[in-house]
Amino acid sequence: xxxxxxxxxxxxxxxxxxxxxxxxxxxxxxxxxxxxxxxxxxxxxxxxxxxxxxxxxxxxxxxxxxxxxxxxxxxxxxxxxxxxxxxxxxxxxxxxxxxxxxxxxxxxxxxxxxxxxxxxxxxxxxxxxxxxxxxxxxxxxxxxxxxxxxxxxxxxxxxxxxxxxxxxxxxxxxxxxxxxxxxxxxxxxxxxxxxxxxxxxxxxxxxxxxxxxxxxxxxxxxxxxxxxxxxxxxxxxxxxxxxxxxxxxxxxxxxxxxxxxxxxxxxxxxxxxxxxxxxxxxxxxxxxxxxxxxxxxxxxxx
Amino acid sequence: xxxxxxxxxxxxxxxxxxxxxxxxxxxxxxxxxxxxxxxxxxxxxxxxxxxxxxxxxxxxxxxxxxxxxxxxxxxxxxxxxxxxxxxxxxxxxxxxxxxxxxxxxxxxxxxxxxxxxxxxxxxxxxxxxxxxxxxxxxxxxxxxxxxxxxxxxxxxxxxxxxxxxxxxxxxxxxxxxxxxxxxxxxxxxxxxxxxxxxxxxxxxxxxxxxxxxxxxxxxxxxxxxxxxxxxxxxxxxxxxxxxxxxxxxxxxxxxxxxxxxxxxxxxxxxxxxxxxxxxxxxxxxxxxxxxxxxxxxxxxxxxxxxxxxxxxx
Numbered sequence: 001x002x003x004x005x006x007x008x009x010x011x012x013x014x015x016x017x018x019x020x021x022x023x024x025x026x027x028x029x030x031x032x033x034x035x036x037x038x039x040x041x042x043x044x045x046x047x048x049x050x051x052x053x054x055x056x057x058x059x060x061x062x063x064x065x066x067x068x069x070x071x072x073x074x075x076x077x078x079x080x081x082x083x084x085x086x087x088x089x090x091x092x093x094x095x096x097x098x099x100x101x102x103x104x105x106x107x108x109x110x111x112x113x114x115x116x117x118x119x120x121x122x123x124x125x126x127x128x129x130x131x132x133x134x135x136x137x138x139x140x141x142x143x144x145x146x147x148x149x150x151x152x153x154x155x156x157x158x159x160x161x162x163x164x165x166x167x168x169x170x171x172x173x174x175x176x177x178x179x180x181x182x183x184x185x186x187x188x189x190x191x192x193x194x195x196x197x198x199x200x201x202x203x204x205x206x207x208x209x210x211x212x213x214x215x216x217x218x219x220x221x222x223x224x225x226x227x228x229x230x231x232x233x234x235x236x237x238x239x240x241x242x243x244x245x246x247x248x249x250x251x252x253x254x255x256x257x258x259x260x261x262x263x264x265x266x267x268x269x270x271x272x273x274x275x276x277x278x279x280x281x282x283x284x285x286x287x288x289x290x291x292x293x294x295x296x297x298x299x300x301x302x
Numbered sequence: 303x304x305x306x307x308x309x310x311x312x313x314x315x316x317x318x319x320x321x322x323x324x325x326x327x328x329x330x331x332x333x334x335x336x337x338x339x340x341x342x343x344x345x346x347x348x349x350x351x352x353x354x355x356x357x358x359x360x361x362x363x364x365x366x367x368x369x370x371x372x373x374x375x376x377x378x379x380x381x382x383x384x385x386x387x388x389x390x391x392x393x394x395x396x397x398x399x400x401x402x403x404x405x406x407x408x409x410x411x412x413x414x415x416x417x418x419x420x421x422x423x424x425x426x427x428x429x430x431x432x433x434x435x436x437x438x439x440x441x442x443x444x445x446x447x448x449x450x451x452x453x454x455x456x457x458x459x460x461x462x463x464x465x466x467x468x469x470x471x472x473x474x475x476x477x478x479x480x481x482x483x484x485x486x487x488x489x490x491x492x493x494x495x496x497x498x499x500x501x502x503x504x505x506x507x508x509x510x511x512x513x514x515x516x517x518x519x520x521x522x523x524x525x526x527x528x529x530x531x532x533x534x535x536x537x538x539x540x541x542x543x544x545x546x547x548x549x550x551x552x553x554x555x556x557x558x559x560x561x562x563x564x565x566x567x568x569x570x571x572x573x574x575x576x577x578x579x580x581x582x583x584x585x586x587x588x589x590x591x592x593x594x595x596x597x598x599x600x601x602x603x604x605x606x607x608x609x610x611x612x613x614x615x
Contacts, residue, residue: 126344127588
């Protein structure tokens with residue numbers, strides 16, 4: 001055997017140093033905005049406006065959270081956000097799985113036609129105005145159901161679940177059929193339990209999309225404060241940040257007047273941002289577990 | 303295989319089969335109707351673009367104006383501004399996003415210490431799951447003249463003397479869109495390249511080491527050429543979305559000072575169509591965007607196939 005010469009490999013050292021520096025910079029650049037916002041949300045608003053808050057609050061207070069979370073507007077918006085997310089996640093995942101199951105049955109006579117109808121929707125889009133008119137004529141404007149109904153089954157999710165079902169051993173389904181099980185029994189008792197991993201992936205994607213959505217509120221439900229969502233409330237605060245004429249800021253500024261505390265648009269934005277982000281951070285470990293898997297499944301084309 | 307052999311007569315006509323498969327029909331047809339209502343009826347709504355839509359009248363009572371709305375569209379200087387902005391920002395995002403994601407994948411691939419590798423990856427794709435509303439808030443704060451981190455750092459390094467109002471400078475807007483896109487999506491974009499790198503045959507690297515190639519040379523002569531098919535297919539497929547990429551980001555980061563550089567198609571439809579009650583005009587804008595996108599997607603797909611890649615359709 002050759003005796004290994006021990007010498008300093010400069011290339012190795014330089015690459016390692018470079019790689020670690022870049023990645024540490026990336027981590028800082030990614031996390032700093034979140035941590036800074038977190039610090040500001042826990043800092044006294046008037047004190048924050050003097051500047052110099054970075055990663056840690058200087059004058060710790062829970063006042064910002066107390067003020068925002070006790071506003072009926074914000075509280076109600078969180079309820080709507082949670083409701084739409086939970087309901088959409090459940091209904092979308094279940095409906096998509098059911099359609100996907102029928103499309104995985106080779107003998108199903110409508111299989112090709114239904115697949116085509118769905119796949120085509122990935123490439124054409126009616127546009128803003130025709131869709132708005134449709135939603136309005138269906139009576140879905142100023143309605144909670146506009147958050148759930150239009151996006152019930154998406155072509156992409158359908159393909160992902162169908163691909164997964166196609167990968168299941170056929171013998172399981174066939175033997176159940178020989179035992180006399182109907183399609184519904186097979187779907188509920190055999191296919192759904194076996195699809196858990198892919199359903200978890202889809203459910204998480206649907207949940208994140210619903211939690212993050214604001215444009216539907218803006219377009220269809222902005223006239224009804226009862227149906228506002230958290231993202232939309234945050235969007236309004238953001239849009240009025242330049243002019244400082246937002247109704248929420250004014251209301252909060254009035255509420256704070258005459259007390260020892262005060263609240264600024266900056267503090268409102270920071271606190272709202274954290275309230276909106278926390279649920280995502282909570283589900284993030286689950287997301288992480290499933291999404292890489294989901295991404296690879298999505299890449300598989302039949 | 304049809305296992306219902308107990309039936310004496312084998313069903314052969316379409317209707318007989320359909321009747322036999324009524325459970326499957328029951329499970330799928332309600333959703334078929336749903337998708338036709340929500341996705342296909344709006345396409346029928348395209349007739350609005352050939353009318354002078356007046357609220358309160360039914361579609362059949364409207365006056366037909368032929369191609370007038372499209373003529374107005376192509377004569378509107380703002381339309382060309384919108385087209386320029388959309389294309390410029392899409393291309394900036396595509397190029398910057400692709401280069402950054404590939405670079406990040408290569409860098410993460412060089413980390414040998416697993417816990418750090420995991421941590422860096424996990425943190426890098428966190429922003430992908432945050433809404434643009436939140437991201438736009440963070441971008442605004444980072445760029446603010448009043449204690450924003452970017453100005454603070456530049457001031458303390460003596461690169462600038464006065465804080466700069468980055469979001470108020472029209473020429474910078476496209477680049478802010480590009481950079482904030484990279485900030486949000488670079489980690490997510492790198493996943494697919496990391497998967498491609500993981501699929502490279504290790505014997506290629508072994509052979510390179512024997513030939514005396516260092517890590518840089520391995521990266522250049524093995525890793526990059528091996529992921530080239532992935533890079534080209536993703537680039538080509540994204541070409542199809544040049545007119546449809548992004549709206550939230552621009553809408554949430556724009557302001558009056560930079561609107562001439564921020565206005566993209568959906569903002570145009572909202573501000574010059576819906577807010578001015580020009581519903582037929584806005585529909586025409588939507589049709590233009592939809593049809594050009596469709597052509598681009600199909601062209602990109604054909605292009606990908608010619609390159610020997612499997613298309614997505």
